[in-house]
Amino acid sequence: MAEYEIIHEKSPVFYERYERKNELQHQTHYCPGCGHGVAHKLIAEAIEELGLQERTIFVSPVGCSVFAYYYFNVGNIQAAHGRAPAAATGIKRACPDKIVISYQGDGDLAAIGTAEIVHAANRGEKITVFFINNAIYGMTGGQMAPTTMVGQASTTSPWGRRPANEGFPLHVSEMLATLEAPVYIERVALSDNKNIMKARKAVRKALELQRDGAGFSLVEILSPCPTIWKKDPVEARKWVAEKMIPVFPLGVFRDRKVEIPRIDVPQKTVAEALELCETPGQRLAPHHHGKPCTIKVAGFGGQGVLLMGIVLAEMGMREGLEVSWLPSYGPEMRSGSAHCHVCLAKERIGSPLVAHPEVLVAMNEQSLRKFAPTVAPGGLILYNRDSLPPDFAVSHARVMCLPASEIADKLGSAKVANVIMLGALLEETECMSPETAMTVIGQMVRKPELLKLNGEALHAGRVFVDHQVRVGAVSQPDGFAY
């Protein structure tokens, strides 16, 4: 490569020699008269003047400026097309005291990255966006941009942009200025020296605001693209002034201090946050040793079906068993059905699915009809009614009908029907102890009056079973009662 001599001094924010380029390391890859060169210069000079070079991170997504890292002697991150505001969000949140710049073209920012820029602005990310609007796709060779003007020809709008087909040019600054969070939005133009001086001030102001932690700032820069526009550099600047500025008026669209309401998050240690600190109630139940059992609880959403399963699993864990709880889950829909599988075992649990439960708790008729046939031979069905439906018979398992919902209503809350069922289940199977149940429920229910109600419900379920057994009302597979 030929040696060269430096004649003009440039900002030290630029590398002295562009060694990341493969060749012609003394000049940029931008075309003569391209606005990127000027915009780069304004940004580099502002970074230098504000003394921000060592703490600046520059994000360059796809477009002609994808190679901005050739030139800027700052930390550089190249991002996917349109995603720079998202990447910049991740960077700024990780490094809040650094200066994060997202430098994007019009295809990048206003087409493929529309969602990312709108939401970064709306969150008030404390970043600075330089938006180069040249009304065309440069790098890919002159296709229509979202900012291409009505009637402006491009390789993908050969008859000129037709609003009936392509819609109208997008006014990004005006659009973002409707949002609450941004602190500064200005549109400038690289059309003549006077406007370039205004652009210089805007660039500097945007970076100053970021330095001061003010909030989201964006400078839209109307910028010449002589090569794609097929104009010489002078004509191209003129075209910015005469054609673009009337469509994209210059000015400040937002310049205000934004009051952001503060809601503080309580700070905790990792153990506190993750609830890894042991509480007395969480200790193993000392005297009880649970018996293995597979249980399915089924009913309507809202009947506490899933919660009853969790209580059983939690109890099993405290009684030294291996446990698993597996819910059916569905979209949040009213009166959907819900069920869960609970395995209580001595050994490591293989499948957490209970195809043939030893105990089925059917909180409604639908669940009874659906799952009763799956109950293991000799198993137990607890049904939430005082009798089975007349057309429904079970011969392979024991059935106990108890109107838990009715009893719950009498106790004062339909919500404890599941606890009544739990009491019955524990009394009938003796798989775990009612004391463990109360310990677990006590961890979940904090209000004393509700805890008392739950205790009454558990008791009512147990008493019901006790009474049934005494009067011999539990039906047997062979039709004989106890």
Next chain:
Amino acid sequence: MRQLCKGNVAVVKGAVLAGCRAYYGYPITPASEIAEYAALYIPEVGGTFVQAESEVASINMVYGAASTGVRVMTASSGPGLSLMQEGISYLCGSELPCVIVDVVRGGPGLGNIAPEQSDYFAMVKGGGHGNYHNLVLAPASVQEMADLTMLAFDLADRYRNPVIVLTDGFVGQMMEPIELQVSEVNPPEKPWAVKGTPETQNNLISSIYLEPDDLEKHERKLEQKYKLAQMLETRLETYMTDDAEILLVGYGIVSRVLRSAVDEARAQGLRAGLLRPITLWPFPSKALAETAARCKTVLTVEMSTGQMVEDVRLAINGKVPVELYSRIGGNVPSVEEVHARMLECAGAEV
């Protein structure tokens, strides 16, 4: 202390214990609890949670955060992972570590929210563009949801690559007891990161290499890294394989069913065994080939129409017949079904 915990919640606990202080995500069933608990726990320990506008944005927020060297993660389910594939390709191309959890649901398209294992191809084979691999871990219990998430952060840093925790709606939604302990986290130094400091000022995070020779060199470097991972990182679990005549192969929730099926088969005199890949990439091909060589037949069980079975067949290379039993749509193969299929396979042998 043992605590009853949901699979999706265990992921977040594992992440926080591994030093993850940045989460960017978007809600989707059946993965939403991961975002919800990240929103709760991570700010409480001084970290960042942002609900992104889309999965496209969340994976690029992860990209930005990972560029600065922090431990960062996201989670989603199939439709969200489809949107993240572009970002995952960029993360691999730019050699950025992060953890991504896929709680797989039924598909294609909107499908349903019930569990499937149908994202195997998308996560294990790619899905994004270009020559890259994700490391993929497949937990089968709630404890492993936490443990493998922690491991995922270490592997991600070690290989400067995304690591996927590939699980499903069941493991995500189920509760089991877990034991977790707070211990000191020492993530490796990341001198390559861009932190906005004088020391990192000359660093560049990028995946663009215009010159063919430069790009080839870069991709060969990635390839070497992947070969190293294949040598060092395969993980698997076997159960009763020593004298097995029929070898069951399955991962995640299916492996749990298969373990029960092995017990059932053994109880009835059929010598069955189980090989469960824990790493789906790198796939434990060597161990599988060696184990299968001692068996008469291999039965792969999947909640897909047959995705992992391709890797099983490649590993075994025709030496032993490989059969497939598949359930999809949110149906999980039952022990009985697997047992019946085993008997068929065994019968076919005689």
